[in-house]
Structures are given as structure tokens and as C-alpha cells.
Amino acid sequence: MEIILLTPGNATEYQELRLTALKSSPEAFSSSYEEEKCNSVSFYEERLNGEQSYTYGAFLHNNLAGTVTLFPETKNKIKHRAHIFAMYVSEEFRKRGLGKALMNAAIEKAQELEGIEQIHLTVNASNEAAKMLYLSLGFSTYGVDKKALNIEGRYYDEELMVKMV
Structure with a gap:
């Protein structure tokens, strides 16, 4: 397993994994497959340019098997916060420590960034495996967003x- 900071050169494989994630786990993301399926590779190249966020990829057997994005806030009043988004590991590569390794890479980056004191994330309330991972890494629940996502009426x-850093 190798964890790297993705660059625009990884855009094609990132796009493929992102669309797979949105299709196979729609309840895990606020974006939908339908909204992103028409995005070009250049859209993902921009996303991975590293100017406003840091997206890490987990590679196993030369395959992009998982990703996570760290987004530090830039507004003065909230720039002590960073957010974790788009955490996903392909189903066939789960239970191998990739999720934990990706999260650790994002947490370490947040700790390196000047002024970051908190890392925030949201997780589907019924995703016990993800919640257990986040709890094991020092995250704690501070609230529940009821009916946060509406997917086809559900x-x-x-x-x-x-997590305080």
C-alpha cells in the first residue's frame, strides 16, 4: 500500500473512482453520480491542483483503491478549522487498513498546517464501520443533522x- 498526495496527473483514475463511489455509495456523499458523471477530466485536474485542498490516494497493486480530501478553511473567523470530505475505499479493498492510512495522511497534513486546531467531518449515521474508524482516530460526535440527505425520497x-489537533 502506498498513500500519496494526488496531482492533476491522477485525474483520470480519480474520476473513475469518484464516479464508482457516487454510484455504489450514494448515501455517503452530498454530490450525486448524476451531477458529476458529465464532468470532464479537466474538472478533476483542477480539483487535484492542490491550491485549496489536499486529496490523498491509496494505491494497492498500482490501483487507486481509496481517496480522502482535506479542505482547510480560509475565512478569517473559521480558518482554525479543516474539513475531511470524500472519504472512500473501493469495496474490494476494504478491511486492509487503507481507510485508516488515508485518514492518518489527512490528519497529519492538518497538523502541519499553521493555525489548524480542529478537523470536522460528517458521516452517514448508519455507517457503523466508518464511525468506528473515526472514533478510533480521536473524532467525537457533537451533533446529528437529521434528514441531511434526500436520495429518491429516502x-x-x-x-x-x-477532532481537536
Whole structure:
């Protein structure tokens, strides 16, 4: 397993994994497959340019098997916070420590950034495996966003979690 900071050169494989994630786990993301399926590779190249966020990829057997994005806030009043988004590991590569390694890379980056004191994330309230991972890494739940997502008339709650760094 190798964890690297993705660059625009990884855009094609990132796009493929992102669309797979949105299709296979729609309740885990606020974006939908339908919204992103028409995005070009250049859209993902911009996303991975590293100017406003840091996206890490987990490679196993030369395959991009998982990703996570760290987004530090830039507004003066909240720039002590960073957010973790788009955490995903392909189903066939789960239970191998990739999720933990990706999260650790994002947490380490947040700790390196000047002024970051908190890392926030949201997780589907019914995703016990993800919640257990986040709890094991020092995150704690501070609230629940009821009916946060509406997917074809079915609502999903999200837990709001934070880790102090």
C-alpha cells in the first residue's frame, strides 16, 4: 500500500473512482453520480491542483483503491478549522487498513498546517464501520443533522464529528 498526495496527473483514475463511489455509495456523499458523471477530466485536474485542498490516494497493486480530501478553511473567523470530505475505499479493498492510512495522511497534513486546531467531518449515521474508524482516530460526535440527505425520497441522517489537533 502506498498513500500519496494526488496531482492533476491522477485525474483520470480519480474520476473513475469518484464516479464508482457516487454510484455504489450514494448515501455517503452530498454530490450525486448524476451531477458529476458529465464532468470532464479537466474538472478533476483542477480539483487535484492542490491550491485549496489536499486529496490523498491509496494505491494497492498500482490501483487507486481509496481517496480522502482535506479542505482547510480560509475565512478569517473559521480558518482554525479543516474539513475531511470524500472519504472512500473501493469495496474490494476494504478491511486492509487503507481507510485508516488515508485518514492518518489527512490528519497529519492538518497538523502541519499553521493555525489548524480542529478537523470536522460528517458521516452517514448508519455507517457503523466508518464511525468506528473515526472514533478510533480521536473524532467525537457533537451533533446529528437529521434528514441531511434526500436520495429518491429516502432520508439519511449524518453525524457531525470533530477532532481537536
